[in-house]
Structure formats: C-alpha cells, structure tokens
Amino acid sequence: MESMDAVSAAGEVDFSLLALFFQADWVVKLVMLGLLGASVWSWAIIIDKSMLYNRARRAMNRFDKTFWSGQSLEELYQTLSQRTVTGLDAVFVAAMKEWKRSHEQNASSPIGLQARLEKVLDVAIGRESDVLEKNLGFLATVASASPFVGLFGTVWGIMNAFQSIAGSKSTSLAVVAPGIAEALFATALGLLAAIPATIAYNKLSSDSGKLTARLESFADEFSTILSRQLEARSKR
Template identity: 75%
Template structure:
C-alpha cells in the first residue's frame, strides 16, 4: 500500500506552473488577481520610495537656500518660472498671494493674513495628496489579499472533495493536486499581503513626516510674512 501511494504521488507534478495550469478556472482567476496585485504593489512601493527620497532631498536643498540669507524676492524669482514641489511649491504659492495682495493695494491686514493661510493650507493639501496617492491600494491589498487567497483555498478544497466523491477513492493522486492548488492560492495571498502591509506602514510614516515638515515650514513662513505685514503697517 505504501509503495502504491508513493508511486501515485510521484506521478503528480507539484511545480508551481503545473499547479496553476491544473487549477480550476476560479482558482486561476484568484491566482492571477493576486499576482497582479502583488506586482502593482511592488511598483507603488518602488515609486513611492524614490518619490520620498527626491522629496526629502528637495526639501533639504530648499531649506538650505531659504535660510541662507537670500532675500525672499530673489528666491521667488528663481523658483517662480520652474516646476516646484514640496516646500518650494508652498513658498511660491504664498509669495504669489503676497505680491498679488500688495499690487492690488490690500488694506486689511486680517484679510491678507486669511488669504495667505488659505493658500498655504490648499498648497499643503495638494502636496500631501501627491505624497499619499495610491497608498490606499497597499492598505487594501494588505487587508484583502489573505481573504482572497483563502477563497481560492476553500474553492480548491471543495474541488478535492468533489474529486474524491466522483472517483470514490482517497488515493493521494486524487486528493493531492486540489489540496496543493488550494495551498498555493493561500501562499499567493500572503505573498501579496505581507509586503503591502509592511510597505504601507513604512510609507505612511514617511509621508506623515514629510507632511509635518511642510506644515512646519508653512507656519514659519506665515510668521515671517506676518511680521512683514506688521512692519509695513498693514
């Protein structure tokens, strides 16, 4: 009996490709969906890691220039005609509103301050959206992928029981393929979910730190402009 089971198991191909091609169409759909989700998750992870690195370097460079003693007008002229991101975008947006208010002869200190605060908030919101875009996909994959894989597992086990009932045999060659397919679906679900969860936590933390730097700079810059308003008698 033992020899029979061994020979039956040897006839079954348990390679990953063989398990995929032998799987039921529902299990195949689950596997393909999980693979696509995993690939897209890794694409987001790489893209966000590079984006956050560029954002940190851009913020460091801008802060160095901003606090170098260079006049705000000179710095604005340098940045106004170029594509900006992060702190530079916040600075340019606030300076545009500042200059527009003075060119129009705004007489209300409170009105200018309110407009500046509004511009700063809107610009920070846009920059935050860029930093956090597509992170929710990682969270969705991290939470849903194990359950999708579990669905494929349950479906594969159901197929195994149906094969047992149809063949009226518990031979390993009858049971093993369906069980292997089911476990393969579970493995793919975990393969997609684990990196997505880890990356989401890390990238969310990085995005929050960058947003905090933006908000901190906005507060400092708002204070600088407020002092200038007061000195000009606004």
C-alpha cells in the same frame, strides 16, 4: 501495498508552480492571477513611492538650506517661479504669489491678507500631501484583502479536491494531493501579496506623515515671517 501505490502515483503528479496553475479550476486561476497582479502592482507602488520620498527629502533639504541662507524672499521667488515646483518650493511659491498679488492690488486689510495667506498655505500643503499619499490606499487594500482572497481560493480548491474524491470514490493521495496543492498555492499567493504590502504601507505612511509635517512646519514659520513684514508695513 495500496498505500505504496498511492504514494507512487502521487509522486508522478507534477507539483511545479506552473503545473499547479494550469491544473487549477478556472475560479482558482482567476484568484491566482488577481493576487499575482496585485503583488506586482504593489511592488511598483513601493518602488515608486520610495524613490519619490527620497527625492522629496533631498529637495526639502536643499530648499531649507537656501531659504535660511539669507537670500531675499523676492530673489528666491523669482528663481523658483520660473520652473515647475513641488514640496516646500511649491508651498513657498504659492504663498509669495498671493503676497505679491495682494500688494499689487493695494489690499488694505492686514487681517484679510493674513487669512488669505493661511488659506493658500493650507491648499498648497493639501495638494502636496495628496501627491505624497497617492496610491497608498491601494497598498492598504491589498494588505487587508489579499489573505481573504487567497483563503477563498483555498476553500474553492479544497472543495474541488473533495469532489474529486467523491467522483473517483477513492481517498488515495494521488486523488487528493493536486487539489490540496492548488488550494495551498492560492493561500501562499495571498500572503505573498499581503505581507510586503502591509510592511510597505506602514513604512510609507510614516514617511508621508513626516514629509507632510515638514510642509506644515515650514508653512507656520513662513506665515510668521510674512506676518511680521505685514505688521512692519502697516506701521509705516
């Protein structure tokens, strides 16, 4: 009979998500809010990076088509230097700017010019790579830390459940269920934040690496083209 009363009493407890939040201890509430905020911010980063990488791929494809179309480097530089550039455009403009500056100053050392061009290309690639990888570290942190933060909330909630048992001197389901439910809710929020962040981090890191590889590949090709022109001028 007592068992039936306990189940009936437990059934009267509100186990909706909002009710579990408002009934939770303040520490568990902070854990839940932190995990929820981390999840929302992670999704904002995921959407932003996905759109950024799609734009970057399209821009690189357009630049490749234009660059290898036979248009002169000077004409392409004049076109791109008049607007804000990113990706391959930015790498190209940075190298061409150093190339033109060196020739305007009558740089006499081909070796020095080649070294400066390679340095400029490395700096431009590093700058673009930083933009691509920005905020990916936050996803990695959420992916690794959220389960443990959720576990902390779970442990705290279970401790509160045991305190309720000790205070009421009863092990009925009505006494234990709310605290256990709060604890499990914190665990669920931890997984809710961690799982998408883990999947997205792996995918976006791979995409970022591929885009950076394209930048480096173009830099090598463009450096070779400029090196040939430099040798041709030095023989005149």
